[in-house]
Amino acid sequence: MIRAVLYAVGLVPAAATFAMGLADRLGADPVNVFERTLGLWAIRFLILSLCVTPLRELAGINLLRYRRALGLLAFWYALFHVTVYVGLDQGFDGAVLLADITRRPFVILGMVAFLIVSVLAATSNAWSIRHLGRRWRAVHRMVYLAGLCAAVHFILSFKLLRVEPLLYAVVMAVLLLYRLLPGTVRRGRLAQR
Amino acid sequence: MSIFRYPRPPASEITPRSVWLSRRDLLATGLAGAIVPPGLMGSAPARAAPLTARSGGQSAEGLTPTPFQDVTHYNNFYEFGLEKTDPAERSGGFHPHPWTVRVDGLVAHPRTYDIDALLARPLQERLYRMRCVEAWSMVIPWIGFPLAELLKEVEPLGSAKYVAFESVVRPSEMPGQSGVLPVLEWPYVEGLRLDEALHPLTVLAVGLYGQTLPNQNGAPIRLVVPWKYGFKGAKSVVRIRLTDTRPATSWNLRAPDEYGFYANVNPEVDHPRWSQASERPIGARGGFFGAARKPTLPFNGYGEQVAALYAGMNLRRDF
Numbered sequence: 001m002i003r004a005v006l007y008a009v010g011l012v013p014a015a016a017t018f019a020m021g022l023a024d025r026l027g028a029d030p031v032n033v034f035e036r037t038l039g040l041w042a043i044r045f046l047i048l049s050l051c052v053t054p055l056r057e058l059a060g061i062n063l064l065r066y067r068r069a070l071g072l073l074a075f076w077y078a079l080f081h082v083t084v085y086v087g088l089d090q091g092f093d094g095a096v097l098l099a100d101i102t103r104r105p106f107v108i109l110g111m112v113a114f115l116i117v118s119v120l121a122a123t124s125n126a127w128s129i130r131h132l133g134r135r136w137r138a139v140h141r142m143v144y145l146a147g148l149c150a151a152v153h154f155i156l157s158f159k160l161l162r163v164e165p166l167l168y169a170v171v172m173a174v175l176l177l178y179r180l181l182p183g184t185v186r187r188g189r190l191a192q193r
Numbered sequence: 194m195s196i197f198r199y200p201r202p203p204a205s206e207i208t209p210r211s212v213w214l215s216r217r218d219l220l221a222t223g224l225a226g227a228i229v230p231p232g233l234m235g236s237a238p239a240r241a242a243p244l245t246a247r248s249g250g251q252s253a254e255g256l257t258p259t260p261f262q263d264v265t266h267y268n269n270f271y272e273f274g275l276e277k278t279d280p281a282e283r284s285g286g287f288h289p290h291p292w293t294v295r296v297d298g299l300v301a302h303p304r305t306y307d308i309d310a311l312l313a314r315p316l317q318e319r320l321y322r323m324r325c326v327e328a329w330s331m332v333i334p335w336i337g338f339p340l341a342e343l344l345k346e347v348e349p350l351g352s353a354k355y356v357a358f359e360s361v362v363r364p365s366e367m368p369g370q371s372g373v374l375p376v377l378e379w380p381y382v383e384g385l386r387l388d389e390a391l392h393p394l395t396v397l398a399v400g401l402y403g404q405t406l407p408n409q410n411g412a413p414i415r416l417v418v419p420w421k422y423g424f425k426g427a428k429s430v431v432r433i434r435l436t437d438t439r440p441a442t443s444w445n446l447r448a449p450d451e452y453g454f455y456a457n458v459n460p461e462v463d464h465p466r467w468s469q470a471s472e473r474p475i476g477a478r479g480g481f482f483g484a485a486r487k488p489t490l491p492f493n494g495y496g497e498q499v500a501a502l503y504a505g506m507n508l509r510r511d512f
Contacts, residue, residue, distance in 0.1 A: 024483070027267070029277075029329055030481055030483070104466055162374070
């Protein structure tokens with residue numbers, strides 16, 4: 001039940017921005033605003049999904065059953081973001097898209113992040129967990145690489161270094177570095193409770 | 194004096210002043226006024242005065258001007274902040290009057306021009322395409338005069354090869370000049386080769402849409418070079434200096450691999466992070482499906498007039 005609400009609420013930013021765009025309320029460059037908004041929410045949900053483990057280990061708050069929903073929301077936003085880039089922004093121009101995806105590190109980083117979250121979304125069901133067994137954890141550790149790529153992609157989406165993407169990158173870096181802490185440190189805190 | 198003829202749409206395609214004025218009123222009082230207290234809007238050009246200008250030529254080419262609201266509320270003017278909305282929202286405290294422009298360097302007669310004297314010159318309207326390096330574009334009815342007029346008055350010396358344009362530095366009035374993260378070196382400096390500066394398409398604009406320049410568009414005087422990316426158009430210019438060496442320019446200093454000195458609009462030379470083959474027209478209205486991308490033209494559509502300036506050059510290298 002709570003998960004259904006999480007999905008519904010999580011998709012509100014996409015729906016609201018889409019409605020504003022249809023009503024011509026997104027300013028002078030509506031496609032660009034929509035594209036950026038969707039990308040930003042993809043990163044936000046990616047960050048939230050990466051917060052679940054440290055929250056459990058450091059604060060004893062167990063949100064594990066919502067992690068899949070958060071990850072899937074990140075995937076949906078990434079999918080919307082890429083769809084707007086391919087369709088609304090570039091108008092399905094194959095030559096431009098091919099050049100973007102093969103030549104520009106900025107776009108390649110975004111695409112790598114998108115491909116990873118797509119694989120993770122596709123293998124997020126119970127059947128995959130059962131059949132992949134141990135390999136499932138290994139596959140889903142790729143989320144760290146997705147987070148790294150997404151954060152750098154966000155920084156590169158501006159002409160200059162900007163405060164906002166740097167803040168997101170710092171948060172992402174902290175969450176990723178946390179994973180490098182020795183297990184004794186992390187579980188030690190958990191055991192103390 | 195002869196009038197330079199440049200590609201220009203028929204008068205019937207230009208939004209009549211009364212129409213866009215009424216649209217503005219509607220926006221200001223109806224929509225924005227309901228949400229934002231009038232004192233906070235700070236977007237209305239404080240000292241806008243009407244300007245009269247004669248037409249700068251004619252052509253059958255069909256260009257539709259970008260609405261006044263977008264021309265004045267979707268700006269890159271980093272002296273006021275990094276967001277497109279910052280210049281309109283944060284330039285209310287800027288004082289473009291009194292103002293002088295110093296023209297010196299390698300010239301026979303260095304001079305300081307008062308803005309009132311410049312505004313009193315015979316002015317022309319130039320309806321130009323504006324192509325931003327970020328791959329969006331506008332069509333703007335500028336009012337101004339050819340830069341060549343000023344340059345001829347000060348008489349460049351034979352040794353003069355380049356012209357540098359320096360924007361004003363006023364951290365107290367320009368909040369973007371005192372940020373935490375490094376933005377650009379202030380003053381903002383742009384430059385042209387002398388022959389580019391003397392080209393009849395190159396103008397110093399003192400107005401747009403029939404009135405003096407709003408602060409957010411580079412009041413009281415700015416450079417407009419329609420065949421180059423928008424960042425070449427230095428705003429709020431205080432000094433024009435003729436030199437024998439290529440001036441160091443702001444964006445080129447920040448990222449030389451992304452922003453060349455020439456910065457001619459060229460659909461075949463991409464920005465490292467995005468394609469320059471096409472552009473998103475701004476202000477088409479109608480939301481997402483208002484305007485599809487359109488192909489970017491070599492020299493922004495002014496190749497017939499300016500391509501000869503670059504004969505024999507490798508424009509991929511000298512981008």
